[in-house]
Amino acid sequence: LEHNLYVPGSNTLDPLSIFMKNYIDMISAKFPYWNRTKGADHFFVACHDWVGPYTTKLHDELRKNTIKALCNADVSEGVFIRGRDVSLPETYLKSARRPVRDIGGKPAAERSILAFFAGQMHGRVRPVLVKYWGGKDADMRIYTRIPRQITRRMNYAKHMKSSKYCICPMGYEVNSPRIVEAIYYECVPVIIADNFVLPFDDALDWTAFSVVVAEKDVPRLKEILLAIPESRYITMRSNVKKVQRHFLWHTKPVKYDIFHMILHSVWFSRVNQVHQVEQ
Structure with missing residues (x-):
C-alpha cells in the first residue's frame, strides 16, 4: 500500500515518484509544451535533501532533460549536473511578513x-x-x-x-x-x-x-x-x-533579490543548453 499511497509515518518516497511520473505523463499528453523539447525548457524546484534524486527516477525525460533547481547541489551523486541544473540557496525565514528583519551584525x-x-x-x-x-x-x-x-x-x-x-x-x-x-x-x-x-x-x-x-x-x-x-x-x-x-526574500520581489537570482540561474541554464545544441 505505501508504495502507491501516502501512509503517515512511512519513509518511502515511491508514492512521490509515481505521482511525478503520472503528472508529467498527463501534462505531456494534454499540452504541447513539454513535447517540444522533451522537458528541456521546463524546471522544477526541490529543497528537501532527498527529493531530487528519488522523485525523478521513474521518468527518463524528467530526470535527464528538465532543469532541476535543487538545494542538494552535489555533483558526486550523479543527479545534479553542473551547467544544466541550478543550485538553490537554503534559507530559513523567521517571519513571512518581515523576511528581512534582524539582519546585519557587529562591525x-x-x-x-x-x-x-x-x-x-x-x-x-x-x-x-x-x-x-x-x-x-x-x-x-x-x-x-x-x-x-x-x-x-x-x-x-x-x-x-x-x-x-x-x-x-x-x-x-x-x-x-x-x-x-x-x-x-x-x-x-x-x-x-x-x-x-x-x-x-x-x-x-x-x-x-x-x-x-x-x-x-x-x-x-x-x-x-x-x-x-x-x-x-x-x-x-x-x-x-x-x-x-x-x-534576501521580500514579500514583493525586489530587483536582484533572491527571487530574481533564482530565475536568472534558471534562464542562464536554459541559454547554455540552447547554445550547446546550436554548436
Missing part, C-alpha cells in the same frame, strides 16, 4: 570570535569538526549545542553577529542554511562540503566573500583562517554586505 573591529558553529551531528563532516575543535580553543566556538549558561547572554544569532567567520559544514547533504544565515549576519561563510556547487555561481564570485575549506583540512581549520590577512578579511566581509541583497 569588523568588534567581532571578537574567530570562528563559530553550533548544530547537530549530521553527516560525516560535523563530527570531525567537533572532534578537533569542540570546546578546545577559545577562538574557535564550536558546539553541538551552545551551553545554557552561554545562551543566557549570547544566543545563536548573536554568536554569528559577533564572529569573523561562520563555519558552514555539510550535514547529511552538502547544503546548509548557515551559509545564507552567515551572509544575513555579515559573517564570512566558511564552507566545508566537497562536491558542492555553490548557489548563483553563474553570477557571483564566491571567492570574493567566502572561504572554501576541503573536508580533509578540518584539522587545520584555525591555521587556515589565521593565515588570511586582516586586509583580506575586511574585503571579504565588505563583499558579504554587498552580496547580501541577492539572498
Whole structure:
C-alpha cells in the first residue's frame, strides 16, 4: 500500500515518484509544451535533501532533460549536473511578513570570535569538526549545542553577529542554511562540503566573500583562517554586505533579490543548453 499511497509515518518516497511520473505523463499528453523539447525548457524546484534524486527516477525525460533547481547541489551523486541544473540557496525565514528583519551584525573591529558553529551531528563532516575543535580553543566556538549558561547572554544569532567567520559544514547533504544565515549576519561563510556547487555561481564570485575549506583540512581549520590577512578579511566581509541583497526574500520581489537570482540561474541554464545544441 505505501508504495502507491501516502501512509503517515512511512519513509518511502515511491508514492512521490509515481505521482511525478503520472503528472508529467498527463501534462505531456494534454499540452504541447513539454513535447517540444522533451522537458528541456521546463524546471522544477526541490529543497528537501532527498527529493531530487528519488522523485525523478521513474521518468527518463524528467530526470535527464528538465532543469532541476535543487538545494542538494552535489555533483558526486550523479543527479545534479553542473551547467544544466541550478543550485538553490537554503534559507530559513523567521517571519513571512518581515523576511528581512534582524539582519546585519557587529562591525569588523568588534567581532571578537574567530570562528563559530553550533548544530547537530549530521553527516560525516560535523563530527570531525567537533572532534578537533569542540570546546578546545577559545577562538574557535564550536558546539553541538551552545551551553545554557552561554545562551543566557549570547544566543545563536548573536554568536554569528559577533564572529569573523561562520563555519558552514555539510550535514547529511552538502547544503546548509548557515551559509545564507552567515551572509544575513555579515559573517564570512566558511564552507566545508566537497562536491558542492555553490548557489548563483553563474553570477557571483564566491571567492570574493567566502572561504572554501576541503573536508580533509578540518584539522587545520584555525591555521587556515589565521593565515588570511586582516586586509583580506575586511574585503571579504565588505563583499558579504554587498552580496547580501541577492539572498534576501521580500514579500514583493525586489530587483536582484533572491527571487530574481533564482530565475536568472534558471534562464542562464536554459541559454547554455540552447547554445550547446546550436554548436
